[in-house]
Amino acid sequence: MMAFFKLLTQSLAILLIALLSACSSIPELEDNVEKPRVKLSSVYEEKAVTNQYDDPWEGFNRRMYYFNAKADEYVLLPIVAGYKAVTPDLVEKGISNFFKNLGEFPVFINAILQGKPSVASETLGRFAVNTTVGVLGLFDVATSIGLVEQNEDFGQTLGVWGVNPGPYLVLPLLGPSSLRDAAGTSIDMFALQVVIDELGMTAEEEMFLSLLGSINTRANLPFRYYASGSAFEYERFKVLYMKYREIQIAR
Amino acid sequence: MRFKSIVIVLFITACSANTQPPLEVKAETCDIEYTQYQATVTGYCQEAEASLPAEIPIIEKEIALRSVASIPDVFWYSTKMKYSLVKQEEKAPLAFVIAGTGASYNSAKMISLQKTLYQQGYHVISLSSPTYSNFIINLDSSTDFPGVLEQDAKNLYRIMKKVYQQVITEDNVVATTFSLTGYSLGGAHSAYVAQLDESEQIFNFEKVVLINPPVSLYNSVNILDSYLDLKEGGPDAASTMLDDIFLRFADSYAEQESSSFSQSAIYALFRDANLSEEELKLLIGASFRMSSTDMLFALDVSYNVGGIIYKNHKINKFESITHSMYRASVITFKEYFEKVLVPWQQESDASLTREALIARLSLKNIENYLRHSDKISLVTNADDIILAKGEVEYLQDVFGLRAKIFPRGGHCGNIDRVSFVEYLNSQFQGAKQ
Numbered sequence: 001m002m003a004f005f006k007l008l009t010q011s012l013a014i015l016l017i018a019l020l021s022a023c024s025s026i027p028e029l030e031d032n033v034e035k036p037r038v039k040l041s042s043v044y045e046e047k048a049v050t051n052q053y054d055d056p057w058e059g060f061n062r063r064m065y066y067f068n069a070k071a072d073e074y075v076l077l078p079i080v081a082g083y084k085a086v087t088p089d090l091v092e093k094g095i096s097n098f099f100k101n102l103g104e105f106p107v108f109i110n111a112i113l114q115g116k117p118s119v120a121s122e123t124l125g126r127f128a129v130n131t132t133v134g135v136l137g138l139f140d141v142a143t144s145i146g147l148v149e150q151n152e153d154f155g156q157t158l159g160v161w162g163v164n165p166g167p168y169l170v171l172p173l174l175g176p177s178s179l180r181d182a183a184g185t186s187i188d189m190f191a192l193q194v195v196i197d198e199l200g201m202t203a204e205e206e207m208f209l210s211l212l213g214s215i216n217t218r219a220n221l222p223f224r225y226y227a228s229g230s231a232f233e234y235e236r237f238k239v240l241y242m243k244y245r246e247i248q249i250a251r
Numbered sequence: 252m253r254f255k256s257i258v259i260v261l262f263i264t265a266c267s268a269n270t271q272p273p274l275e276v277k278a279e280t281c282d283i284e285y286t287q288y289q290a291t292v293t294g295y296c297q298e299a300e301a302s303l304p305a306e307i308p309i310i311e312k313e314i315a316l317r318s319v320a321s322i323p324d325v326f327w328y329s330t331k332m333k334y335s336l337v338k339q340e341e342k343a344p345l346a347f348v349i350a351g352t353g354a355s356y357n358s359a360k361m362i363s364l365q366k367t368l369y370q371q372g373y374h375v376i377s378l379s380s381p382t383y384s385n386f387i388i389n390l391d392s393s394t395d396f397p398g399v400l401e402q403d404a405k406n407l408y409r410i411m412k413k414v415y416q417q418v419i420t421e422d423n424v425v426a427t428t429f430s431l432t433g434y435s436l437g438g439a440h441s442a443y444v445a446q447l448d449e450s451e452q453i454f455n456f457e458k459v460v461l462i463n464p465p466v467s468l469y470n471s472v473n474i475l476d477s478y479l480d481l482k483e484g485g486p487d488a489a490s491t492m493l494d495d496i497f498l499r500f501a502d503s504y505a506e507q508e509s510s511s512f513s514q515s516a517i518y519a520l521f522r523d524a525n526l527s528e529e530e531l532k533l534l535i536g537a538s539f540r541m542s543s544t545d546m547l548f549a550l551d552v553s554y555n556v557g558g559i560i561y562k563n564h565k566i567n568k569f570e571s572i573t574h575s576m577y578r579a580s581v582i583t584f585k586e587y588f589e590k591v592l593v594p595w596q597q598e599s600d601a602s603l604t605r606e607a608l609i610a611r612l613s614l615k616n617i618e619n620y621l622r623h624s625d626k627i628s629l630v631t632n633a634d635d636i637i638l639a640k641g642e643v644e645y646l647q648d649v650f651g652l653r654a655k656i657f658p659r660g661g662h663c664g665n666i667d668r669v670s671f672v673e674y675l676n677s678q679f680q681g682a683k684q
Contacts, residue, residue, distance in 0.1 A: 025571035148509035
């Protein structure tokens with residue numbers, strides 16, 4: 001996990017520096033083009049929902065969105081399909097529960113950082129019950145006894161502390177994010193790493209665990225790039241992501 | 252409507268890294284106050300959901316109708332026409348299903364129809380609407396400009412023949428008889444395809460059911476356009492209203508105990524948001540405008556119209572097309588009809604009047620056929636929002652005993668509810684005959 005984490009941050013930093021401002025999304029027009037007949041309505045443009053969020057890195061983001069779609073199609077989804085084919089549903093469920101249980105730790109920390117004692121104690125309760133009665137998190141016993149799942153991360157914590165999302169940012173493989181949430185994601189990964197270190201595994205075992213974790217994450221995401229079929233999926237998904245983060249933070 | 256599914260999909264995807272995949276529990280009924288607009292947006296959730304299989308063996312299919320090189324770069328992900336097949340083990344009757352305006356072969360309503368028909372023993376082939384981007388982009392010749400029912404029916408019929416051949420060779424489908432259905436605009440398409448089949452006689456449809464079709468496309472689309480036409484304040488008012496709706500959803504979500512979005516949690520969000528009629532109309536209108544924006548863009552790219560994109564410009568796949576979205580978003584159907592459709596149709600037929608074209612966008616154009624064709628049934632709701640005054644009575648008159656009109660359900664709101672599915676089962680009995 002640590003290796004993966006380092007690799008990710010390094011490549012992210014390099015990519016960001018190299019590409020963020022360098023890529024353009026402005027159309028390169030041929031000589032014989034004619035302006036679209038429908039005029040741009042400045043009133044509409046100003047008020048459009050899709051225009052409420054900054055996207056100065058659009059050139060980079062669109063390329064990354066494309067890259068992610070291709071990576072999904074040729075690498076991630078075939079792996080997920082293979083994983084689902086060889087893993088019995090019950091085992092799949094157990095693995096999913098196991099990683100979810102590990103993920104309770106960052107949720108707990110963030111609930112505390114946001115001053116939400118009820119969410120923190122409920123999450124701690126889930127972790128305690130599922131780790132013991134639920135055999136190291138393989139079974140989700142907590143939900144059935146009324147300890148419901150919560151959703152907190154460091155991006156939300158920063159939001160609660162008043163940090164603005166900053167520009168929209170499409171991360172490699174991880175997808176839609178913002179400058180704030182990307183920072184939050186790396187902190188959460190770090191927190192997760194602390195828990196994994198406690199398990200006292202060898203480097204190879206950690207590698208296997210992080211690989212399995214990534215496959216499990218993708219397997220549980222029903223999202224498919226361009227499933228909407230719309231040419232404007234990029235614009236709409238940006239709004240949905242930003243809006244969704246707003247309601248999470250308001251919670 | 253598609254807006255709802257997009258929102259729900261987002262909610263599910265965005266939080267599902269940490270949540271379980273949606274559970275296959277039967278969703279309970281809701282306690283939201285009924286209106287035809289509410290039923291159109293959330294579904295007619297006051298009635299119990301029909302008992303349908305949780306999972307059916309859907310095979311995702313695609314067929315090449317154009318050379319990949321001829322597909323514009325900006326639609327790089329759309330180089331083949333997509334459709335789906337649900338296959339019975341043995342030989343069985345086959346039903347084609349056509350999606351509604353701007354919807355794909357795998358929209359939520361399509362899945363519901365697939366389940367119903369599969370349960371009745373049919374092989375099911377689902378096609379996207381001729382107004383869906385992937386369909387438009389993959390039409391195989393430049394004379395197939397979509398948007399007029401008769402031409403759409405020809406395109407659909409040709410594609411139905413091709414995909415049928417494909418499922419025979421690739422999936423060993425053995426069909427005993429053929430049936431046809433479609434919802435919303437797909438219902439109107441079904442009527443025209445059925446008529447074409449009378450002369451072509453390839454499928455000789457046994458049963459055709461039109462689900463919530465428009466009578467006059469022109470009327471229906473003007474109704475939907477009017478929902479977004481907030482005279483006082485224009486776009487300002489629409490955007491304020493959307494913001495306000497969003498804030499109420501956010502508040503309600505903040506109150507919710509769990510962070511997950513189950514079906515019952517979504518109903519609860521709608522109940523707490525307590526949307527007014529005007530707000531529900533806004534959501535319906537906005538969803539429709541999103542579909543029409545996608546459609547206009549696909550048409551413009553395919554036929555180099557130069558309406559919302561630069562004429563003669565080849566769009567790069569990384570290029571910002573947001574400006575085209577803004578341009579398309581302000582176009583009402585009326586404007587599109589007057590400025591694009593009428594002149595374009597007149598190019599090939601100079602004597603064609605505006606009124607004649609409106610008639611071609613209507614079931615009234617084939618009224619005589621519909622009146623006397625026993626294989627065709629109609630099902631709709633008395634309060635379907637896309638029907639103008641007098642159109643429910645018109646449908647009742649034309650279809651007589653072959654019409655089933657439910658008192659409630661809005662536009663397609665009851666497609667997965669008990670009494671609607673019971674009705675469909677009574678119509679599609681292919682395997683049980």
